[in-house]
Amino acid sequence: MRFTPLGDNALMLEVGDVIDEPTHRRVQDAWRVLAAAPLPGVIELVPAYTTVTLFYNPALAVQVGAPEDDIFEWLVAQVKERLKHPPKMEKAKGRTVEIPVCYGGEFGPDLGLVAKQAKLSPEEVVQRHAKPEYLVYLVGFAPGFPYLGGLPKELETPRHAKPRMVVPPGSVGIGGAQTGIYPLATPGGWNLIGRTPEKIFRPAEHPPVLLRAGDRVRFTAISPEEFAKWEARP
Amino acid sequence: MVGGALDSFAARVANLVVGNPDEAAVLELAQTGPELRFEREALVAWCGADFDVMIGEVPLPPDRAVRVAAGETIRFGLARRGLRAWLAVAGGIDVPLVMGSRSTYRRAGIGGFEGRPLKAGDDLKMLAPSSWAEHILASLRTGGKLMTAWTVRPGVMGRPAAAGVVRAMRGPECTWFTLDAQQQFFSADWTATKDADRMGVRLAGPTLERRQAGDMVSSAVNAGVVQVPAAGQPIVLLPSRQSVGGYPRLAAVATVDLPRIAQLRPGDRVRFEEINLTVAHALYLARERDLHRVRTGLARLTG
Numbered sequence: 001m002r003f004t005p006l007g008d009n010a011l012m013l014e015v016g017d018v019i020d021e022p023t024h025r026r027v028q029d030a031w032r033v034l035a036a037a038p039l040p041g042v043i044e045l046v047p048a049y050t051t052v053t054l055f056y057n058p059a060l061a062v063q064v065g066a067p068e069d070d071i072f073e074w075l076v077a078q079v080k081e082r083l084k085h086p087p088k089m090e091k092a093k094g095r096t097v098e099i100p101v102c103y104g105g106e107f108g109p110d111l112g113l114v115a116k117q118a119k120l121s122p123e124e125v126v127q128r129h130a131k132p133e134y135l136v137y138l139v140g141f142a143p144g145f146p147y148l149g150g151l152p153k154e155l156e157t158p159r160h161a162k163p164r165m166v167v168p169p170g171s172v173g174i175g176g177a178q179t180g181i182y183p184l185a186t187p188g189g190w191n192l193i194g195r196t197p198e199k200i201f202r203p204a205e206h207p208p209v210l211l212r213a214g215d216r217v218r219f220t221a222i223s224p225e226e227f228a229k230w231e232a233r234p
Numbered sequence: 235m236v237g238g239a240l241d242s243f244a245a246r247v248a249n250l251v252v253g254n255p256d257e258a259a260v261l262e263l264a265q266t267g268p269e270l271r272f273e274r275e276a277l278v279a280w281c282g283a284d285f286d287v288m289i290g291e292v293p294l295p296p297d298r299a300v301r302v303a304a305g306e307t308i309r310f311g312l313a314r315r316g317l318r319a320w321l322a323v324a325g326g327i328d329v330p331l332v333m334g335s336r337s338t339y340r341r342a343g344i345g346g347f348e349g350r351p352l353k354a355g356d357d358l359k360m361l362a363p364s365s366w367a368e369h370i371l372a373s374l375r376t377g378g379k380l381m382t383a384w385t386v387r388p389g390v391m392g393r394p395a396a397a398g399v400v401r402a403m404r405g406p407e408c409t410w411f412t413l414d415a416q417q418q419f420f421s422a423d424w425t426a427t428k429d430a431d432r433m434g435v436r437l438a439g440p441t442l443e444r445r446q447a448g449d450m451v452s453s454a455v456n457a458g459v460v461q462v463p464a465a466g467q468p469i470v471l472l473p474s475r476q477s478v479g480g481y482p483r484l485a486a487v488a489t490v491d492l493p494r495i496a497q498l499r500p501g502d503r504v505r506f507e508e509i510n511l512t513v514a515h516a517l518y519l520a521r522e523r524d525l526h527r528v529r530t531g532l533a534r535l536t537g
Contacts, residue, residue: 004406007458007486008514012406019451046454048478053454058515059522071515138452140478143342147452147478158449159480161464165429175480176449184341186476187433189463203344208333 107195144209163189248322253367258326267310283316324363392521407482432474
């Protein structure tokens with residue numbers, strides 16, 4: 001376990017350094033323990049692949065007892081104490097969600113690039129991307145963006161050196177060893193290989209996101225015609 | 235905690251000046267601003283960049299409470315320097331809470347006023363002013379005055395950095411960069427590019443080289459985090475940032491200096507000065523103490 005500052009209002013707790021299921025479980029466990037009850041001065045928790053980041057308000061932390069010249073170490077002590085004495089909690093259960101994707105063409109402008117560096121045909125890339133059951137390691141970046149683990153090694157592709165200013169919503173991308181879905185038109189540096197007509201961010205619903213950490217995801221390849229039909233659904 | 239005013243401190247000060255709670259909805263303006271016709275009397279205040287603002291034929295200075303009579307119009311011209319300003323109205327702007335927030339999230343089309351920037355003809359409602367604001371309004375009205383003599387200037391509170399300087403700490407992946415790059419980041423002149431929005435500002439300057447290639451595992455980011463994609467040009471994140479990111483975090487701007495990044499226009503220059511976490515906390519607490527002193531002083535105005 002390692003604690004690192006991220007700027008003057010966040011504290012990063014690292015519980016591992018690789019993307020794998022045991023690390024994911026450690027992150028989820030730490031996050032659930034820390035989220036079970038408020039921590040003094042802490043206003044938000046952001047779990048990721050190997051880290052749980054705690055955002056704090058330095059003034060609030062001082063008000064509740066942190067020494068002005070050592071707020072960080074004081075918070076670290078609070079976190080350690082909480083992790084040492086976790087409250088009893090139920091185990092969280094995940095689901096499996098199927099996501100239709102129209103691969104390549106205008107929906108996946110980087111499919112060729114991914115194929116080329118994997119020394120595969122675009123069809124083989126699609127086949128291999130749609131094969132595994134992925135684990136939602138975390139939801140973040142943009143609201144509802146699922147970071148999926150389980151990408152076949154040969155499909156790993158580095159992020160673009162210069163991110164696109166706008167990635168269309170629903171785009172399915174590969175960023176290093178990760179794959180995911182852009183819920184909204186945002187900037188993004190991942191290699192875009194397809195697009196889903198499924199809505200990933202649903203602000204009017206509870207919860208407002210389709211996928212949650214711990215869920216399993218399977219992609220199904222669909223044709224541009226099926227994509228259009230899906231989008232036209234009421 | 236994603237979103238909200240790009241300078242939340244200026245927004246808090248504008249709200250304080252008109253007797254609002256910190257989290258009351260304000261208007262954010264960039265580059266230029268609207269013409270606002272008030273259908274009823276209001277107490278307003280604006281803070282931020284150097285804008286040309288007029289009420290009728292009278293220039294409207296920032297950082298103070300102004301009484302706008304029913305039927306009067308405030309006109310925002312162009313920003314002369316800097317980019318953004320915040321306008322608070324006593325009571326706050328009446329927009330619904332979405333996921334606990336009144337701020338606009340344009341990418342998703344939610345929050346604020348119909349989830350979008352304002353356009354001509356929009357009709358904004360105001361919530362009821364506090365009794366403190368009513369008192370200030372009444373004293374301006376009876377005194378025949380347009381605005382208060384006192385001002386509250388967010389930019390001078392705490393211990394501001396020298397002009398053109400932004401203080402920053404090393405980030406978690408600082409050592410992923412060569413020693414040269416680390417030194418360059420904290421000494422070079424950086425130029426703001428036009429690749430900028432409410433998520434962040436891309437800067438141009440020397441290419442920041444990495445010791446070795448390789449992607450990091452995505453982790454949390456925050457406003458102020460300086461990410462460096464492989465092209466070696468840094469991006470400083472602003473409050474409408476993403477919640478996690480995968481580019482190495484070379485540095486993190488001190489919270490108190492983040493407004494300077496939000497005010498950069500394409501072509502503006504900035505230099506980063508390295509500070510440690512303890513200093514950043516001291517700066518943060520000093521600014522909060524100053525704001526607290528002002529808050530206490532203003533509360534006494536009405537007895």
